[in-house]
Amino acid sequence: MDRHPYRDLDREAVWRTAVCELRDRDPSRLYRPKWRIDKGFRIAIAGSCFAQYVGEHLRARGFTVLDLEPPPPDLPAEESRAFGYSTFSARYGVLYTPRQMLQLAQEALGERAPQREVWERRGRFFDALRPAVEPYGLDSPDEVLMHREWHISKVRELLLTADLFIFTLGMTEAWVHRATGTVFPSAPGVIAGEYQPELHLFEHFGYQEVLSDLSALRTIILSTRGERSSCRFLLTVSPVPLTATASEQHVLCATIEAKSVLRAVASELVRKYPDVDYFPAYEIIASPWNNGRYYTANQRTVSNQGVAAVMQAFFAEHGGNAEVTPMPPPSVPVAPAPDGVDDSQCVDALLDSFSK
Amino acid sequence: MKVAVIGNSHLAAVKAGWPQTDYSITFLGGTQGYGGFFDQLHSDDEGRSWRLADDAMPIHHQLWLQTKGDREPYVVDDYDHVFVIGVGVPANPWRLSCCLQTPGIERLREYGVAPISYAVWKRAAHAYYQVKRLTQVTQRFSSRSALARLWHVPLPMHREDIHAFFPDEKPPASWLLLDEKLQALTLQNEWSLLGRLYSDHGLRLLPTPPHLIRDGFRCPACYSQDALGSRNFKPNQPSQWGARPLSDINHLRHKNAQYGAEIAKQIVETIDRQQTKPASLPVFLTDGESDALH
Numbered sequence: 001m002d003r004h005p006y007r008d009l010d011r012e013a014v015w016r017t018a019v020c021e022l023r024d025r026d027p028s029r030l031y032r033p034k035w036r037i038d039k040g041f042r043i044a045i046a047g048s049c050f051a052q053y054v055g056e057h058l059r060a061r062g063f064t065v066l067d068l069e070p071p072p073p074d075l076p077a078e079e080s081r082a083f084g085y086s087t088f089s090a091r092y093g094v095l096y097t098p099r100q101m102l103q104l105a106q107e108a109l110g111e112r113a114p115q116r117e118v119w120e121r122r123g124r125f126f127d128a129l130r131p132a133v134e135p136y137g138l139d140s141p142d143e144v145l146m147h148r149e150w151h152i153s154k155v156r157e158l159l160l161t162a163d164l165f166i167f168t169l170g171m172t173e174a175w176v177h178r179a180t181g182t183v184f185p186s187a188p189g190v191i192a193g194e195y196q197p198e199l200h201l202f203e204h205f206g207y208q209e210v211l212s213d214l215s216a217l218r219t220i221i222l223s224t225r226g227e228r229s230s231c232r233f234l235l236t237v238s239p240v241p242l243t244a245t246a247s248e249q250h251v252l253c254a255t256i257e258a259k260s261v262l263r264a265v266a267s268e269l270v271r272k273y274p275d276v277d278y279f280p281a282y283e284i285i286a287s288p289w290n291n292g293r294y295y296t297a298n299q300r301t302v303s304n305q306g307v308a309a310v311m312q313a314f315f316a317e318h319g320g321n322a323e324v325t326p327m328p329p330p331s332v333p334v335a336p337a338p339d340g341v342d343d344s345q346c347v348d349a350l351l352d353s354f355s356k
Numbered sequence: 357m358k359v360a361v362i363g364n365s366h367l368a369a370v371k372a373g374w375p376q377t378d379y380s381i382t383f384l385g386g387t388q389g390y391g392g393f394f395d396q397l398h399s400d401d402e403g404r405s406w407r408l409a410d411d412a413m414p415i416h417h418q419l420w421l422q423t424k425g426d427r428e429p430y431v432v433d434d435y436d437h438v439f440v441i442g443v444g445v446p447a448n449p450w451r452l453s454c455c456l457q458t459p460g461i462e463r464l465r466e467y468g469v470a471p472i473s474y475a476v477w478k479r480a481a482h483a484y485y486q487v488k489r490l491t492q493v494t495q496r497f498s499s500r501s502a503l504a505r506l507w508h509v510p511l512p513m514h515r516e517d518i519h520a521f522f523p524d525e526k527p528p529a530s531w532l533l534l535d536e537k538l539q540a541l542t543l544q545n546e547w548s549l550l551g552r553l554y555s556d557h558g559l560r561l562l563p564t565p566p567h568l569i570r571d572g573f574r575c576p577a578c579y580s581q582d583a584l585g586s587r588n589f590k591p592n593q594p595s596q597w598g599a600r601p602l603s604d605i606n607h608l609r610h611k612n613a614q615y616g617a618e619i620a621k622q623i624v625e626t627i628d629r630q631q632t633k634p635a636s637l638p639v640f641l642t643d644g645e646s647d648a649l650h
Contacts, residue, residue, distance in 0.1 A: 072472055074480040083476050136475040143456045147471050 019289060027284045027313040034270070034277040035232065037164060037318040039063050044089040044162035048096055048170025050238040050281065050302065052087045055166075057311040065089065066162055068154040084133030089162070090154045093130040093185055096171040098213040098265075099205060100183040104129075105217055108155040109224045115182060118144045119193030126192040127151075128184055137192065159221050163231050168281070169262040170238045172205045173247060173254070187246075202246050210265045218273065233276045235266040239285035241300050259286070281310045358434060359627065362497055363441030364388045365610065366512060367423070368584035368596070370441055373617030377624055384430055385423035387586040390415050394443070394493050405429040406496055422589040432499050437630065438506040439562070439623050443493050444554075445485050446510040446564050447546040449539070449572040450531045453477055457552065458545040463538055467530065478553055485550060491557055507560045507626065509619060515608040516574040522605065527571050543572050565622055568615065579615035583607060 011017040012029060037043075043065045045055035059065045071085035084091040095101045106112035117128035124137025125144045130151075138144050175187045178201045189195040205213070218233060225231065237259055245254035259282060269276045285294045285306050292299065294306025357379045361370060367385040374381065386393020396412040399405060407429040408416050421427060454464040455477040465471060472480070482488075490508060498506040519526040534542065547563045554561040570576050585596030585606075597607045 069470060072470075072476060072480040074484055075476060076479065076483075079479045083473075134473050134475065136473070138473050139456065143471075143473075146456060146462050146465075147473070150465055150471050 027289075027309045030280045030283055030289070031313045031317055033279075033317050034274070037063075037234070039319070041163040042066050042161060043164045043166060044158050045166050046088050046092065046095050046101060047166075047168030047236075048238040048240065049094055050170070050236070050240055051166065051168035053302075053307045054168065054236070054281075054311070054314075055088060057307065057314075061315060066158060068158050069151065082135060084130070089158055091130065091133045091151055092155065093132050094170070095167075096185060097174045097183060097205060098167075098169060098210050098217065098262075099174060099203075100185060101167065102213045102217045102220075103183055104155060105159055105220055108152050108159055109220055111220060114152070115148070116145055117177070117182065119188065119191075121192035124192075128188075128193060129182070131186060131191040131193070160225055163229070164234060165221070165231065166234045166236070166279075168236045168238045169210075169266065170240070171242060172210060172258040172261050173242070173245060174203050174205070175246075176201050176203045204247050205261075207261050207264060210261055211268055214265060214269055218269075218276065230275065233269075233273075234279055235269065235276065236279045237262045237266060237282035239282045239294075239302060239306075243300070279314060284310050284313060357627070357631075358382070358436050359623075360384060360430070360435040360438045360497070361441065361623065362430075362438065363509075364393050364443070365586040365596075366442035368586060368588040369512075369611045369613060369616030370509075370619050370623075371423070371616065372584055372588065372613035373615070374620045375617070375624065379624075379627065382425075382430075382435070383423040383589075384420065385586060385589050386416055386419050393419070394496060397496050399496075403432065403495065403499065405431040419586055419589055430497070432497065436505060437627050438497050439509055439626075440493060440497060440506065441509040441619070442511050443486075444490055444508040444510040444561065446513055446573070447543070447550040448484070449543040449546040450528055451481075451484075451546065452530055452542065453481075453546055453549055455545070455549055457548040458541055460538075460541050461545045464534075464542065467533060469530075474549070474552065477549060478556065481549070481553060485553060487553065487557055490554070490559055494559055505630075507562045507623075508554065509562045509623070510564055512579075512609055512611045512615065513564065513569060513573055513575040514605075515577050515580045515602075516570040517577055518574065518605075518608045521603045521608070527573070531572060539572055543569070562622060562626060565618060568618055575611070575615075579611045580608065582612045583610035584612060584616070585610050 018029075039062055041064060043055075043058060043063060045051050045058075045065055055065050066089045067086065068089060069085065069091040071080040071083070075083075075085070077086075080086045084093050087093075092104060095104065103112060103115075107115055115129055118141040119126045119128045119131060121137060125139070125141050126134060126137050127144050127148050129148075134147075138147065174183045176183050178199055183203070184200075187195060188200050214235075221231065239259075241255040242251055242258065245251045247254045247257075249257070263282060266278045270278045283289060285302055290306075290309075294303050294309060295301065296303050359379045360382045361367065361374075362384040363370070364385070365387050367383060371383050371385070386396070390413040393416060396409050396416050397406045398409040400407075408420060417427070424430070452464060452467075452469050454461060454469040454471045455474055456462060456471065457474070462471065494506060494508075514525065531539065543566075551561050551563065568575055568579070580597075580602075582595035583597035587593055587596040595612070597604075597610050600607045602608060
């Protein structure tokens with residue numbers, strides 16, 4: 001018989017046996033981690049909306065997820081998420097693009113000038129780089145800048161102390177400030193501020209840019225920490241499609257393009273760096289593996305079952321499945337999905353209301 | 357000029373310390389015990405007047421008569437100014453609210469206190485400062501049109517040495533770390549925040565005069581000597597708390613006629629200021645309307 005590399009492949013390497021004919025769609029089959037994550041790791045969570053659910057489940061199972069900007073003790077739990085507390089590891093809000101994450105890290109680690117852009121809406125003032133964390137705005141621009149200064153100091157502390165950074169990569173589109181290249185998490189005017197074409201530019205990051213940004217992010221974190229401590233990076237791609245695109249493409253095409261770029265970059269980094277790994281949340285939710293059954297009726301929101309399946313795969317490799325502490329009470333969502341996770345912190349979701 | 361001064365047992369000190377004025381004063385007092393004075397009130401005419409409920413304990417009827425002087429209902433629109441004593445919680449600077457109401461408060465960041473917005477502060481403080489209760493009580497004694505004329509006088513603070521009897525009542529270490537200037541600023545800031553919270557809910561606050569405050573959230577011990585309570589609504593009675601041990605926490609909060617005189621003076625000055633510069637009518641906001649502001 002002829003010899004060839006595909007002759008004696010593992011069943012999981014062949015589509016027919018691994019996907020088409022498989023009866024038991026155990027998501028843990030898809031995940032082959034490079035290294036173990038144990039409960040001693042101090043974990044930083046950041047990225048797109050999906051990252052907050054990862055953080056919630058990790059906390060519930062006893063993993064040490066850092067929160068360097070906890071809510072005031074008397075703030076009712078159902079209110080804290082509306083103000084960006086208890087969501088990620090600091091109050092940066094959703095970080096949709098790698099460029100945004102990189103700029104935040106650069107600012108926190110002293111390699112980018114402090115960002116002082118303040119947006120206004122009806123006499124209230126907002127941090128342009130995280131407008132959603134104070135939905136009612138602040139009293140004055142000075143107050144915004146005071147809050148930002150504190151926040152940046154906490155992000156710096158986070159970047160210097162975490163053992164593991166879990167980043168969920170969301171999008172490749174962004175609105176930026178023309179002159180400085182500063183990336184905004186939402187288009188000016190959506191939450192606050194005012195869109196001005198002469199000041200604001202649409203950017204659509206390609207493969208090389210995303211690769212460069214994430215590589216630079218890793219480099220700046222590791223080089224600042226130096227020999228003091230190592231850290232690792234776990235990348236995921238958010239399975240949540242774009243709510244809207246400004247790329248003049250069909251939103252489905254824009255979504256696939258974005259996710260493809262992000263996924264390809266993740267693979268490149270995993271191949272290149274021993275301290276970078278990838279977790280297949282995207283594949284578990286968005287691929288033909290589950291025929292879309294982990295999305296709710298809007299075909300965009302990940303269902304609670306979907307999140308559970310993703311985390312089941314994670315914990316199957318890193319422990320934690322047997323030990324569950326009660327989940328925090330759910331926040332009151334702005335626009336509740338019937339059986340899906342709350343995406344009220346997802347600024348991207350606001351764009352849905354602007355369609356004609 | 358008709359003035360109503362209403363309160364629970366803490367009214368006794370103010371009543372005892374009330375100066376001679378040209379105003380027509382109506383006192384109306386009760387006790388927090390036996391179901392609580394404010395909760396025993398009932399209106400037959402959609403809030404235009406209030407009386408004690410039919411099933412109110414006799415003690416409430418007795419105290420009503422002793423303070424008001426008659427058994428007639430309290431008619432809301434009879435009064436030009438209304439002061440309610442002993443419902444509001446005084447501003448507590450030990451909460452270390454790094455919310456920028458007063459310039460300089462951002463220094464709290466040097467002590468590891470995270471800055472918070474007013475919207476967050478307000479939501480965190482809502483239960484502590486008993487806003488819901490304040491609003492309910494206000495609705496008893498004032499109509500929407502008369503809100504400009506109703507003020508809340510906070511509960512007195514506990515005696516400064518309360519921790520000698522209740523060790524957990526010591527000022528927190530985080531407060532003691534602050535230098536004096538920052539303590540003073542934090543105190544001013546917390547009162548300013550509390551005033552804003554009241555205003556958001558269409559309420560008015562009469563802040564405790566600074567000389568009645570010690571350590572930010574305590575009261576000089578001299579105002580506890582011969583402290584008065586609801587038993588002192590009846591004239592010529594010995595001090596209700598005078599013979600009681602200091603280990604009774606109620607004793608540590610109730611105050612004497614000297615304290616009451618200070619508060620009475622503050623009330624009279626407030627009325628006088630209103631005469632020369634009437635306050636604008638605040639909008640009485642529902643919770644939803646107030647939330648929409650912040």
